[in-house]
Amino acid sequence: MNFNLPGTDFVPFTQSLSDDRKVSPKRPFVEANSEEISLSFLKNKCIIPVFTKDNETTLSHQEFIDSAFNVVKSIYPNEVIEAPEIRVSHQIKGRTPDAIHLPVKDLKDEQKTTYYERMAFIIRIPSISEDINGNRLSLTVGGVRALNTENLYNKKTSEKFKIFIGFQNMVCCNLCVSTDGFKSEVKAMSIIDLEDKMRELFSSYCLQSHLNAMIQLAKYSLTESQFAQIIGKGRLYNFLPKSEKSILPELLLTDGHLTTVAKDFYNDDSFCKDEFGNINLWNFYNLLTGSNKSSYLDTFLDRGVNAFHFTEGILDALKNSDSRYSWFLQ
Template sequence: MHINSSFTESNSENRSTNFGEDRQVSPVPVFLNYIEDPGLHESSNIIHKSPFIEANTEEVSLFHLKEKCVIPVFTKDNEITLSHQEFIETALSAIGKMFPNENLDTPEIRVSHQIKGRTPDALHIAAKDLEEHQRTSYFERMAFIIRVPGITETINGNKLSLTIGGVRSYNLENLYNKKTYEKFKFFIGFQNMVCCNLCVNTDGFQSEIRAMSYLDLEDKMLQVIQGYNANQHLNTMKNLLEYSLSERDFAQIIGKARLYNYLPKKEKALLPELLLNDGHINTVAKDYYQDESFCRNANGDISIWEFYNLLTGSNKTSYVDTFLERGVNAFNFSEGVSNALSDSSTNYSWFLS
């Protein structure tokens, strides 16, 4: 098994080393019940001040998922689903195989849509009188990230850390039927440590992985990681610094983005996809003036890199099940706008006209 992506690692002495030339990875057995300390260490405090997604989510630990949550089954054959904790532990195993010499941050896990239940002996007990051991619950939707803090790059003074993660939504499964392939979303990209925004592009994202077992799931995760070209992703993000929006350009984009969702279908089909809604666009407009790290300069100009980070910042208010798709779309949109600044023939120029 090889990885052909090249990453940049900066250690505590500020030395930079390129590595990743077709590295041979030794097979590592997967023992999910015993992944207690897979080279993990606690994240720095700055991470917990700003979660990678907000919306209606709450933070939980891997221990909470393993010890406090029941696992849904497919009702027609009572076959167990691949649980949230198995998804995360399988990702840890895959990352360990691809980056065997790297320490990993403790997974940051966000959940939403809690499904509550009770044990059979509590069938006739009033809800207010339930004991803790009589309550059951699981979370319908879950997103997680795992940072590889030893693999970093800096863009415009912003430290980016290699980050891998995924999303699981039980609402995408037909749990009332027999067990079949289960669906997962998985990505590899970078996290901007200034704002904790995720930077994900198309090559590092798989919107639907179908798997029957955690071994099948791990194999497909490895394929995503191997297919990701980190250098290309980083270079594209660096290129965003070469283009800037004037205040007029920015206002034009905001106005056209507000119009976009109301266009007739035939006209909309001719334009690039924009997945951010009015709420996101309002946040971008507000942060153009107020964001501490990515607001306009004294002349009202803003670089496309800063514009991109305003988009990813607004994406934190997306629900778990649309979060990654919108993050990828924010990257594509920013790159498209930068191209439109020098080429009026591109269909992204509609947003600037």
């Protein structure tokens, strides 16, 4: 099958990663309005958008995933590497030219076309792991592609991707990502260019430094009163005048996220308050990352990184009354 639609093109893709190695946990790493999808479906059933003015193809979701897998294999040749877990959202449907005038009920499968505007994936490396506060963390890499950020009605230009390396908490499948392991906008013209950018990030990431920072979180706790103060100030933060908000540290979580955090403070099986009403910062951080699973695919990585640095900021405020984060505890 080979056909063109406005802004889309079907392009065969050579598979280099076995599709039958699909392994995913019981809980997804992100939820929102996304759904899990197989690499095989992306490669064999989805068309690939093009830049309409020159008909140049975009770098496809499957190429992005396959390249990340190859980079991980080259950097960690002796480690166990699981197959990607893939989530997609914002499906774009179409049909082949010969089916333009057919009623929907008469469409055959081969006359239907589809691609997904947004895609996120993770690749776990479970042989590199650590325990923090009784939780098993596995090294994880991944990325996000959001075609809504590209101008597909123009000529081909550098395309934008988000990539990360960090850890996944296997108790809840929450992602633990810091600034050092995250690139919020990687621009690439080709797969080779994208692979070079991923290799640079994955190779430079200092996992021990990230782990040490997370281990510190388990050593400090919030009282129920302090937790309530943070939640209340977090709600106020989103409505502050721009002049006041600009002098405070950034908080990307919304009222909806904070409501989930408040609820889980009492009800979460793994990270709720203890019998004295206190919660250590490791558990607090996991409540934040748990609430972040309701974010759209194109925003959840930025919010996940922000959740980590916000928790580090609260730790700083507990130790130093002059901290920029003290406003959230006052």
